[in-house]
Amino acid sequence: MGTSLDPEASSVRGGAGPPLRWSVVLGGLVGTTALLAVIGLFLDRETRLAPFLVVLPALFSGRGTVRQTVVASVWVTLTIVAALFDRAEDSVGAGVATVVFALVFNGLSIARAAQRVRSEGEIARLRSAAAALQRQLLRPFPLVTDELLVHGLYQPVEEDSRVGGDVYEVVASPYGSRVFIGDVQGKGLPAISAAFAVLSAFREAAVAEPTLTAVVDALEEAVLRHNSFAAQVGESERFVTALVLGVDSEDEVQAINCGHVAPLLLDGEKTGAALQGEPHVPLGLDALAPTPRTVDWFAFPHGSTLLLCTDGVTEARDPSGAFYPLEERAPVWAGVRPGEMPAAVYRDLRRHSAGTPGDDTALMVVRRRSDVDGADADADVP
Known part of the structure; x- marks a missing residue:
């Protein structure tokens, strides 16, 4: 049995399932953003990306690493800011409120991912210690x-x-x-x-x-x-x-x-x-x-x-x-x-x-x- 030198990745492997691949994370971010952009461009000019994109970091926090959740949060925040600049008719107050909401929600997603990784790491260490003890006895x-x-x-x-x-x-x-x-x-x-x-x-x-x-x-x-x-x-x-x-x-x-x-x-x-x-x-x-x-x-x-x-x-x-x-x-x-x-x-x-x-x-x-x-x-x- 191999031993990982990356504690974050190791702890995820000891949890409910394997960690998400970076290709899945990046593909999900780009694909979802592109899909919503097409919807907003061709179907409804009033469609806003923020209410949909802001949930992506929360989804990744349930299975991904902390690093992957941070990348998703930064991507979503930058995309929302870029969308607000493209909509000059929106009030400054509404734009600031949208960005603050995204930052708070993304911060909670990162905190959730970090807590999950720590919990899974502790469980993995305890179970590995038990397995090692059993094999010694x-x-x-x-x-x-x-x-x-x-x-x-x-x-x-x-x-x-x-x-x-x-x-x-x-x-x-x-x-x-x-x-x-x-x-x-x-x-x-x-x-x-x-x-x-x-x-x-x-x-x-x-x-x-x-x-x-x-x-x-x-x-x-x-x-x-x-x-x-x-x-x-x-x-x-x-x-x-x-x-x-x-x-x-x-x-x-x-x-x-x-x-x-x-x-x-x-x-x-x-x-x-x-x-x-x-x-x-x-x-x-x-x-x-x-x-x-x-x-x-x-x-x-x-x-x-x-x-x-x-x-x-x-x-x-x-x-x-x-x-x-x-x-x-x-x-x-x-x-x-x-x-x-x-x-x-x-x-x-x-x-x-x-x-x-x-x-x-x-x-x-x-x-x-x-x-x-x-x-x-x-x-x-x-």
């Missing part, structure tokens, strides 16, 4: 343990303006490797706060707790504590969808799915969802569940691959509204190297959604490390 891929090599990708929907609550982690513990991927309800700084609360709890519990159910219980408590603090400051309570895996030297994997997208197993012709049962309730909602969360098991043989993702993948829509068919596309990636698979999936996702997906995207490609396939897999580790 989420460890870069690949993530490696004794049992696993995990490649992945995290892509916020708009890196400088919208930040979501997708989180992931892989921890080496005395009980094997433990994998976590989660998605906090909502977006923005409150969602990030909840995401880091549950992420910190996982990093601690994954090492300390001997069972996967105890790890998930610790995550549930972390979400409840965060919601309690959030309620005290008037923020909304949030839930977190999460998938927690426990992987050791055996061919089977422990899993607890808390309302999250099910893992996808890529194993030759056996590609498909690794978990077939209904997921448990998301973290933060355990009190509403009729039964406690339990561990499920599924096969994860050596040489196979697990694909984990957030709903930014499965809920991405094409222009017709159809969801991204993750499971149907999976066989295409069977021959793709693990280190290249996240980027390949994301490219396919962008093609499906005709550009940028509408939500944050997190992908994890999990491979076992072994003497059989470890040479090829480990070659991807820097």
